[in-house]
Amino acid sequence: MTTTTPIPDHTLNDGTTLPAIGFGTYALNGAGGVDAMVNAIELGYRLLDSAFNYENEGAVGETVRRSPVPREDLRVTSKLAGRHHAYDKAVAAVHESLYRAGLDHYDLYLVHWPNPGRDLYVEAWQALVDLKRQGLLRSIGVSNFLPAHLERIAAETGVVPSVNQVELHPYFPQADLREWHEANGIRTESWSPLGRAGAVLRDPVVERIAAGHGRSTAQVVLRWHLQLGAVPLPKAAGAARQRENMSVFDFELSDADMAAITGLGRPDGRIADQDPAVYEEF
Ligand SMILES: NC(=O)C1=CN([C@@H]2O[C@H](COP(=O)(O)OP(=O)(O)OC[C@H]3O[C@@H](n4cnc5c(N)ncnc54)[C@H](OP(=O)(O)O)[C@@H]3O)[C@@H](O)[C@H]2O)C=CC1
Ligand SMILES: O=C(O)C(=O)[C@@H](O)[C@H](O)C(=O)CO
Numbered sequence: 001m002t003t004t005t006p007i008p009d010h011t012l013n014d015g016t017t018l019p020a021i022g023f024g025t026y027a028l029n030g031a032g033g034v035d036a037m038v039n040a041i042e043l044g045y046r047l048l049d050s051a052f053n054y055e056n057e058g059a060v061g062e063t064v065r066r067s068p069v070p071r072e073d074l075r076v077t078s079k080l081a082g083r084h085h086a087y088d089k090a091v092a093a094v095h096e097s098l099y100r101a102g103l104d105h106y107d108l109y110l111v112h113w114p115n116p117g118r119d120l121y122v123e124a125w126q127a128l129v130d131l132k133r134q135g136l137l138r139s140i141g142v143s144n145f146l147p148a149h150l151e152r153i154a155a156e157t158g159v160v161p162s163v164n165q166v167e168l169h170p171y172f173p174q175a176d177l178r179e180w181h182e183a184n185g186i187r188t189e190s191w192s193p194l195g196r197a198g199a200v201l202r203d204p205v206v207e208r209i210a211a212g213h214g215r216s217t218a219q220v221v222l223r224w225h226l227q228l229g230a231v232p233l234p235k236a237a238g239a240a241r242q243r244e245n246m247s248v249f250d251f252e253l254s255d256a257d258m259a260a261i262t263g264l265g266r267p268d269g270r271i272a273d274q275d276p277a278v279y280e281e282f
Pocket of ligand 1: 023024025026027049050112143144165166190191192193194195196197201216218219233234235236237238241242244245
């Protein structure tokens with residue numbers, strides 16, 4: 001097995017641990033997906049990010065069984081789809097999610113989107129709270145929740161999520177939301193941390209900083225996430241980029257570098273038209 005620098009852990013508000021960088025699995029399906037995920041684990045990734053809607057929980061479960069790493073050292077995440085928010089549907093969907101993967105628990109399970117138009121996300125959250133108490137989920141959180149959604153689920157169930165996984169990259173740095181998470185003990189995870197390999201990886205500011213450190217622009221962007229305290233979940237199909245993306249623990253960005261990258265943020269910086277205040281995904 002090839003090894004790189006071990007990934008350090010964060011401790012979540014429920015006492016469980018979460019690696020400082022994870023592996024995104026969107027569009028990694030079937031046998032090729034399993035090969036990509038097993039390779040990522042062999043390189044040192046320990047956190048896999050899946051979802052019911054990615055239709056790859058089976059591939060994730062097969063990866064866990066083929067992995068050279070013991071189950072207890074892996075952190076497997078999945079997410080509840082919007083069409084399953086009603087309480088009984090949410091409970092059944094999590095059971096189905098476990099059957100699909102052939103696992104007896106998930107380490108982290110998230111409500112994928114709040115879908116405020118349907119207004120069932122409190123029920124969805126209550127289901128995850130109860131399934132955690134039953135031991136099927138070790139840790140629970142949400143994704144794409146805004147402070148108003150977070151306040152409401154905490155007030156109505158008495159349980160604060162451990163994680164909120166949100167769109168976060170230099171063009172959409174989410175400073176206010178990150179500050180809110182920090183004040184409330186919620187760990188931020190970053191989806192599309194590389195801006196889906198769009199313009200941000202060719203941005204002149206990022207290129208200048210990367211050249212100064214002798215690193216790739218992807219490595220500089222991922223290091224920026226780490227120094228913000230956010231957990232990036234880069235997806236990469238091949239071994240070379242997987243290795244590149246986790247080789248980010250042996251250099252440091254200066255305060256000026258950090259400020260310059262955060263300064264790239266823009267109000268229309270989202271990759272797609274997915275404002276959680278109005279966006280609905282089922
Ligand atoms: N909760 C939510 O609503 C959402 C969650 N997610 C999660 O976040 C994960 C990551 O987000 P995703 O949208 O995939 O986008 P990323 O920002 O991770 O970008 C992935 C793209 O970047 C390319 N890439 C990877 N590494 C490099 C590199 N070092 N240099 C250049 N290009 C690179 C990949 O290509 P290749 O694979 O060919 O190497 C792929 O095209 C998802 O896989 C999923 O797990 C994503 C969207 C929404
Ligand atoms: O990939 C995910 O987790 C999603 O929630 C999707 O909405 C993703 O953001 C997407 O754009 C799929 O086309």
